[in-house]
Amino acid sequence: MTDLLTFDRDHLWHPYSSMTAPSPVYPVLSASGTRLRLDRDGREVEVVDAMSSWWCAIHGYAVPELDAAVRKQLDAMSHVMFGGLTHEPAVELGRRLVRLAPEGLDKVFFADSGSVSVEVAMKMAWQAHAADGLTRTKMFTIRGGYHGDTFSPMSVTDPEGGMHSMYGGLLIEHVFADRPPRRGEPLDDWKASTTALFEQHADEIAAVVVEPLLQGAGGMHVYDPEAVQHLAALARAHGALLIFDEIATGFWRTGPLWAGTGHAGVTPDILCVGKALTGGYLTLAAVITSAEVAARVDASPARAMMHGPTFMANPLACAVASASLDLLESRGAADDVRIVGDLLRTGLSPAVGHRAVADVRTIGAVGVLELWEPVDVARVTAAALDRGVWVRPFRNLVYTMPPYVSTAEDVATITAAMIGAVDEVHG
Template sequence: MTSPVWHPFTQHGLNEPIPRIVRAEGAVLHCADGSSLIDAISSWWVTTHGHCHPRVAAAIATQAATLDQVIFAGYTHDPAEAVARGLVALAPNGLDHVFFSDSGSTAVEVALKMALGYWNVVDPRRVSIVVMEHSYHGDTIGAMSVGERGAFNRAYEPLLFDVVTVPFPMAGREQATLDSLEAACAAKPAAFIVEPLILGAGGMLMYPAWVLREMAAICARHDVLFIADEVMTGWGRTGTLFACEQADVAPDILCVAKGITGGAIPLAATLASGRIFEAHLSTDRAKMFFHSSSYTANPIACAAAAANLSIWAEEDVLGRIAVLSQGISDRLAGLDRVAFTSPRQQGTIAAVDLVTGDHGYLSSVAPALRAFFLERGLLLRPLGNTIYVMPPYCTDAGQLTCIFDAIAEAGMLFAR
C-alpha cells in the first residue's frame, strides 16, 4: 500500500527508497528491515548528545505524566521558567528575555518581528533587513525572505519581501563584505541577520570569527540590530556552546532551536536584549508583541530542554566535542584532494566539495550519493555536490572511520 505521507525536501516522483526507522540509540538508527544506519548528520542537525539520551527521555516521560500542555498566553510553568533562566545564564551578555516558539524558522520569524516592532516604536522609517548571500534561515515567509533566493523559494516569490544583500566573505575577499555591510548599514536599515561562522544549507560555507566580530561592530556603529541565527551553529556544533562566543559578539537578538532539547522534541527560543523587550512594554494592549503558537513553551518540550541544560552543566560536553572534532579533522585530512576540493571544518561540522561538473543544490549527483551512502549504512544527505558531516557528540572512532571510508570511496566512484 502506498503511504499517504508527503515527506519534506523529497521528490516523490523519483521513487527513491524511504527507510522506515523503528528505533534509535546513540549515533545509530535501526530500520524495520533489521539494518542500521550511522546518523552522520544528527538527523538534520538536531541530535547532540545522541538519540534517546536517558536523561532527556526520562524528563519527557516524567513531564508527560504531570503537565502535558497549557496555554502560555498569560500562564506559566516551572519547565519554561527553568529553561528561560538557563538560557539567559548561558547566552552572550545582555540577552535577558526569552520568547519560546517551536522551530528554527519560527525563531527567525519572531526575531524579524521583534526587530521591526522595536523600530516601529523608535523610528518607523527603519524597515529594511540586510542579509548575507547564500544564507538560509528557514521555510516560513519571513525566513524565506531573508534567505537566498533560488530553488528553495522560487515558487513563492510573490509572498516574499525585498532585502538588502551583502556578499559572502570568501577567503581573500572579506573586506568587500565588510564594505558592503558598512554601506548598507549607513542607509539605516532595521537589522542585519546572519548565520555565525557557517552558512548551513547554503553549502556549509565557513568564514572566520574576526569577520563576524567586524560585522557586529559595523552594526553597532550604525545602531542596526544584529540578529544571530544560531539555530544550526548553537549547542556546541562549532566547538563552543554558541558560535558568537568565538568572536566575542553579543547580538541584540539570538535564535536557537534544533539542539535546545538535545534533538529529542521540537522547541525554539528567540532571546532579546532589554531594549527590544522594553520597546514593546506598555499599558496599551495594542502595543504588545503579537506572536504565538498553540504549543508555545510546551511543558514536555521544555522539560527536555531543561534536561539538556543539566547535561551541559554537569557533564564534560565540550570535552567530548573536542575529541570528536579532532577525530573528524584527522580523517578529513586523509581525503583525496583530487576527488575533493575545499575541505573545511568548524568544530564537529566538516565539508568537502566533490569534484564534478554538476554543481549546486539540485546537482544530479546528490541522489546518487544519498543512495550510495544508504547502501553503506550511513545517513548522509549531501547538499548538491557538497558532502558534509555533523554527527552526534557520542559518535565513536569506529563510526567516524566508517563515515569517512565511505566518503573516500564515493570520491573514487563519483568524482570526474
C-alpha cells in the first residue's frame, strides 16, 4: 500500500487537485451496498458512502442485478461503433428513456458524460437557429450554475464564483442573470431584472440553460419553482430554446422523476441526463429532445447533428443503464428518496443554529450544511472518516447525496458524522 500511495502521489492527478502538492487520498479496497472498505494508515476500515460516488451510485455498490447485466452483455460484445450500426442495448435504453422523459421529448442522442451532453445540447440549439437563418450565438443562464468541465459547459458555468474563472478570457461570453433567491424568498425584483436583461439580448439568445431548482456543484443552491417557470416563459416568448441540465437532479434525486417538470411543471425543449443513468457503473449520458427540435437541427446547413463520440451508445453502458432504470422503477425510487429525505431533514436539524453553520437545507435525497467560512476539506474529511462516513466537502459546504438504498442507520450515521465533523473542525 505504501508503494501504491507513493506512485499515486508522484504520478496521478486527482480531480481539482494539485500535482505538486496533492491532497490526501484514501485507497479503496472494495465496495458493497452503501459501504466502502478503505485502507487508512494500514488499517482496513468500513465507512458509509455519503456521496454516491459523486451522485451516480444511487443503488450502492456490487448490485447483483447490475453486475448480471454487465456480465450478460460481455458475452455478446463490450463495444461497437454507433456510426452506421445499432444494437439492442441502445434501442432498449432509448425505449426506456422515451417512456420516462417528459411528454413530447422522444429523440435520444447518447453522449459520453454529463459535460458532453451539455456540449451536444448547446450545439443542437445553435444548429436549430442556423436552420432559420438566424445568427443567435448566445446562451442565457443564471449565476451560481455548474454544467461541466469542457469548454461549452464551462462558458455557461458561473464566470466569477464558479470553478472555471481562470479560463474566462478563453470562453465565449454568454448572458448571466443573477442567481434566483433561495426557495421561499421574494422573486419580484429578480424577475424584473432578469426580464430586462433577457429583453436587452433577446435577438442573440439561442437557448436558456439551467439546472432546474437545485444548482449542484455551483453551491447546492435551492431556488423556487416559480423562477424556473419565469425563465421558461422568457425563452418561449422570445423564440429561444429551453435546455434543462438534469444531470444531477434527474431520476428522482430531488423527489420527482425530473426536477423541472415535477416541481415547476415545465417541459424543456432539450433535456440532459447522466450521472445516475448507469447506477454508477460506467460513464454515459443522454440528450433527449423533441421532434420539432430534431427537424430544425436537420434543416441546418450541416443537414445532420454534428457530433459523434467514439463510445456513443456503448453496449455495456446501455445494458447496465437499462438494468438500473428497471431497478429504480421496481423498487419505487420516489418512495426511497422521500424516506431518505425525511431522515436527512431530521438528522441534520440539530445543526440549525450551530455557530459554524449559516444554513441547513434539504431537498429530496440531498442534505447540506452551509458554513460561514470555507471548509477545511482535509480535516473535515478525516473527522467524518473517524465517525465512519466518507464525505467530500467543497467551498463552504459539507453535504450528502447518499444512495437511495441507504437505511435509517446509514442516514443517521451520515448526518451525525457531518455535524460532528463540522463541530470538531469549525466549532
